[in-house]
Amino acid sequence: MSHIVVLGSTNMDLVAHVARAPERGETVTGHGFRTHPGGKGANQAVAAARAGGTVAMIGAVGEDAFGTRLRQELADAGVDTELLRLVPGPSGTAHIVVDDAGGNAIVVVPGANGSLTGLAPGDEHLIAAADTLLLQLEIPLGTVLAGAEAARRHGVRTVLTPAPAQTLPPGLLAATDLLVPNEHEAAALTGSRDPAEAARVLLDRVPEVVVTLGARGCLYAARGADQLLVPAPEVDPVDTTAAGDTFVGALAVALGEGRAMPDALAWAGTAAALSVQRAGAAPSMPHRSEIDASAG
Ligand code: ADP
Ligand code: NA
Known part of the structure; x- marks a missing residue:
């Protein structure tokens, strides 16, 4: 059994569907509205639990x-x-306008997430009892750092998703065991658009890196070893929202169960491929039985 703690954001996603997004000062009439729970932290938590x-x-x-x-x-x-x-x-909210061409524009208001300044009594105790701490960057960075350092003190594996891409506080990568950027975040962190090159650069700062590559799968790099490309299953994507969060949640579970990295990456890729074939973030995340059945 994997014991996972997620330190991160919760957001309500408020999604308006429009033919085309409004210009400044303009009002347009939408043709649909939905709310769904999101936030990278909550998404990773649900993915890992499923x-x-x-x-x-x-x-x-x-x-x-x-x-x-x-x-x-x-x-x-x-x-x-x-x-x-x-x-x-x-609460934190994400205000999302999706147009009929599939483009979107998003405003995130951190709300309660912004008030998460520092760890509270009990947090470190909870982290100490976990085998993995999952971190992202949608809460104050000082708190992310405090969480990573608490995990480090207790020998708990830290997995950081560096999203949204931004300058990281000194010390955060030093307290990170596994960094999981997508290719845009890897480029933002390193200045290199080539994922293999970006992964090499990042290995100066963290011992292990997984760059996710969307439909192409992911690239794994560790110090002193050859890079490994793990292809994604070929599927017809319907909605890739939270594919990365599904991937990270499943990866943490597999690693916590002691699976070797190549096997864990393939299993996480199977989970993420299932999620992109269904609409939504949390509702699209697969249960273990489905992942196992699909992984064959
Ligand atoms: P993010 O959602 O953070 O932008 P990616 O787009 O890289 O991250 O997707 C994360 C993972 O989800 C990929 O490594 C891959 O395993 C899976 N994935 C994403 N898109 C697809 C797709 N079209 N087909 C199959 N798997 C996908
Ligand atoms: Na989905």
């Missing part, structure tokens, strides 16, 4: 109806929310 991990989430929701729903969705997925704070003010 994939069969024991998962707890450290984060914050606001004192609004979104906060109630975000907590409930995590709990329904089997995620322990005891250390999910309830804070004054709004």
